Amino acid sequence: MAMIDEGNLGAWVxxxxPEVYDLRAAVEAGIDHVDSWSVRPGYRADLMRAGQKALLWVxxxxxxxxxGIWGVGWVEGGVRRLDGQDEDRGHWVDQAARRSVRLAxxxxxxxxxxxxxxxxxxAxxxxDLEVLRMPQGANPSWASTEQLETLEHLLPEWPARRPHPA
Known part of the structure; x- marks a missing residue:
């Protein structure tokens, strides 16, 4: 298994x-983007930073x-520690999982x-995409630069990064 580094990271996955977070209900409620996601502590979380590509995999x-892939976008910053209140927004199916989130x-x-x-x-x-080989692995998973190059032929044009207020 390859170690991830700046040279081979194509995108975080x-x-x-859906048994933990109801993305369908979120979308039906008008949510058109994901603005944070839970990750496990470790070297992968430590590598995450603004400007890296990100995919949302259901x-x-x-x-x-x-x-499959339900979202295409960007990491907006480094992983942050939560105080237990941050992730208390709706659409969680598994409340125990929600309460266990420590990093996002x-x-x-x-x-x-x-x-x-x-x-x-x-097709x-x-x-060999990690999310397929190890579907029970913790967040984040990843796609290599070569894998992302292949995926980009299937994806819509990568969105511009979110404009930030001055």
Whole structure:
């Protein structure tokens, strides 16, 4: 298994399990982007910084939402420690999981109108994508620069970074 570094990181892949967080309900409520996501402590979280590409991957059995890429965007800053109140916004299905979140990364990841499905990802020859090889792995997962180059042929144009007020 390759170690991630600045030279081989194409994008962070942040997994959304519909049994834990209801992305469909969030979108139906008018949320059009993801602005933060939980991550586990470790060297990967320590590598996350503003300007890196990020993908939102929906996992699970596909009953609630199709498995695959549901968002394309950017990391907006370094991982931050939470005080237990930060992630208390709606759409969590598993409240114990919500309460266990200790770290989150700020993001600008617009949600796609239609996902790039796991079948499309596999058909592109990316069966070795970490999120497919290790679906139970902790956030964040990642795609190498080579894998991202292949994925970008399936994705819409990468969005501009969110403008920040002066």
């Amino acid at each position: 942040l997994k959304c399990n 996992s699970g059995d596909g009953r609630r939402l199709a498995r 990364v700020p993001l600008w990841v617009p949600v796609l109108a239609e996902p790039v499905t796991v079948a499309e990802v596999r 592109a020859g990316l069966a």
